[in-house]
Amino acid sequence: MPAFVHPIASKLPRVGTTIFTVMSRLAAEHNAINLSQGFPDFDCAPELRALFTKYVNAGVNQYPPMAGIMPLREAITDKVQALYGATYDPEHEVTVVPGATYGIFTAIATLVHPGDEVLLFEPAYDSYAPAVEVAGGCPVYVQLRYPDYSIDWEAVQRAITPKTRMIVINTPNNPTATVLSGEDLRMLENVLRATDIVVVSDEVYEHIVFDGHRHQSVASFPGLAERSFVVSSFGKTYHVTGWKTGYVLAPRELMAEFRKVHQFNAFVTNSPVQYALAEYMQDRDAYLTLAAFYQKKRDFFLEGVKASRFQPLPSRGTFFQNLCYDRISDENDSDLAIRLTRERGVASIPVSVFYREPPAHRVLRFCFAKSEDTLARGAEILCRL
Numbered sequence: 001m002p003a004f005v006h007p008i009a010s011k012l013p014r015v016g017t018t019i020f021t022v023m024s025r026l027a028a029e030h031n032a033i034n035l036s037q038g039f040p041d042f043d044c045a046p047e048l049r050a051l052f053t054k055y056v057n058a059g060v061n062q063y064p065p066m067a068g069i070m071p072l073r074e075a076i077t078d079k080v081q082a083l084y085g086a087t088y089d090p091e092h093e094v095t096v097v098p099g100a101t102y103g104i105f106t107a108i109a110t111l112v113h114p115g116d117e118v119l120l121f122e123p124a125y126d127s128y129a130p131a132v133e134v135a136g137g138c139p140v141y142v143q144l145r146y147p148d149y150s151i152d153w154e155a156v157q158r159a160i161t162p163k164t165r166m167i168v169i170n171t172p173n174n175p176t177a178t179v180l181s182g183e184d185l186r187m188l189e190n191v192l193r194a195t196d197i198v199v200v201s202d203e204v205y206e207h208i209v210f211d212g213h214r215h216q217s218v219a220s221f222p223g224l225a226e227r228s229f230v231v232s233s234f235g236k237t238y239h240v241t242g243w244k245t246g247y248v249l250a251p252r253e254l255m256a257e258f259r260k261v262h263q264f265n266a267f268v269t270n271s272p273v274q275y276a277l278a279e280y281m282q283d284r285d286a287y288l289t290l291a292a293f294y295q296k297k298r299d300f301f302l303e304g305v306k307a308s309r310f311q312p313l314p315s316r317g318t319f320f321q322n323l324c325y326d327r328i329s330d331e332n333d334s335d336l337a338i339r340l341t342r343e344r345g346v347a348s349i350p351v352s353v354f355y356r357e358p359p360a361h362r363v364l365r366f367c368f369a370k371s372e373d374t375l376a377r378g379a380e381i382l383c384r385l
């Protein structure tokens with residue numbers, strides 16, 4: 001094809017291919033153990049697979065309703081009521097979407113106008129800033145305090161200006177593997193009280209919180225719920241990242257605006273997947289046992305790297321374990337992650353990609369949503385460094 005000769009006014013001039021695609025491709029090229037991109041290397045429950053084929057074979061193959069099928073919306077609002085004590089109307093306040101990334105992007109596109117400021121915490125999951133920039137908004141960053149990645153609420157307060165339209169929070173957090181406490185959410189509630197700032201709360205790892213702690217959802221805090229889009233994903237919860245299905249909760253007025261945008265983008269979400277999920281959600285154990293399932297994997301991986309020179313940072317939620325490599329190398333994390341993939345056969349994610357400028361600390365992120373065999377082989381390599 002001849003080259004496109006006209007100048008392209010890129011909306012994302014500084015953005016390349018996502019680190020997840022880059023590292024997974026490199027891992028495949030070098031036949032490395034892939035602990036980089038966050039997805040399970042094991043399959044979902046056979047019952048869930050069977051439900052999907054049941055609905056496909058039953059002919060559930062046409063457009064579902066724009067906001068999602070009612071049985072799934074009801075299953076979601078029932079769950080949120082039971083776990084977080086929050087009442088959402090399935091008719092007007094929940095929308096099923098093709099993945100959490102889409103939900104976040106759409107919430108941002110719905111409300112952010114050119115010149116608006118959106119508060120993000122750094123390190124930030126990599127889809128947030130580009131979504132803000134495509135909408136013409138301006139990301140404004142507040143640093144999480146290393147090494148515990150805690151939030152300085154006074155810094156948040158200082159970052160707010162009359163142009164601040166939105167704040168994006170993420171708990172449990174990718175890439176830091178930390179969780180927000182009830183106290184954090186009360187601070188957020190206070191900071192936002194006198195403003196009309198909207199919250200996008202990315203809670204895709206809501207069911208993966210360790211050591212007996214509970215996930216704190218903005219849905220449980222009335223002063224936050226009334227101004228929040230809560231975004232979650234079935235991909236993490238049911239080991240089906242490839243199904244790309246999630247949901248968004250918001251008060252009726254916010255959701256009405258969200259649906260105006262959604263109806264002209266994806267419009268709907270895959271119908272047989274929705275029916276399968278609605279039926280599967282009746283079994284509450286599947287998500288209530290997820291934290292214990294992943295805690296065991298976290299502990300297995302930690303035991304595996306105990307003899308290594310890496311220093312683990314606390315992993316309180318998600319399926320990621322961060323390891324500091326100060327004692328191993330003074331290379332930057334991207335170079336090290338690439339070299340370990342090529343030369344040692346284990347792939348990870350350099351945490352600096354979630355910052356605008358590389359931070360002083362040296363950390364690699366490892367995904368432990370893997371079989372014990374994979375984790376043991378990966379850990380063995382890490383112990384030899």
Ligand code: PMP
Pocket residue numbers: 038098099100101102125170173174202204232233234235241244245246
């Ligand atoms: N937010 C965070 C913090 C994530 O880690 C991910 C994906 N791993 C997503 C959003 C996107 O989820 P989905 O695959 O449903 O788009």
Ligand code: GLN
Pocket residue numbers: 018020021036037038039174
């Ligand atoms: N969220 C996943 C991770 O952090 C990857 C999702 C993606 O590849 N876009 O690894």
